[in-house]
Amino acid sequence: MTGAHHGYMGWWGDMGGPKQKGIVTYSVSPYAQKPFAGAGYNAIFNTFRRVSSQIIFFAVPIGTYVYILNQAKERNAFLYSKAGREELEALS
Incomplete structure (x- = not known):
């Protein structure tokens, strides 16, 4: 069987391939964000x-x-x- 999977490959992102390099992720704390910044102006x-x-x-x-x-x-x-009544009477 060519191409068939023989057993468990691993969880998503860890499927036995080469490790990815050069990917940097950033995030902002939800407490540091301003969820309603500009809401009034935009509304x-x-x-x-x-x-x-x-x-x-x-x-x-x-x-x-x-x-x-x-x-x-x-x-x-x-x-x-x-x-108006006279007009209606004249029509009928």
Whole structure:
């Protein structure tokens, strides 16, 4: 059996190959980090940037809705007036 594993090779990172050299890792203590550094600044300006890039997607439907709603209210007010009732009677 060529290429087959004959037994346990070792845990991950220690599989019997040559040792790696020249790899240096650094870490910062979680107590030395500032988890909320710049959170307020980023919250304001990130929110503005995201909303301004998406405004067309909610401003147009809201504007259309408000326009249609105002037209419907005006039409309803007209139909409940004396002139509106006369117009409806003339149509029927």
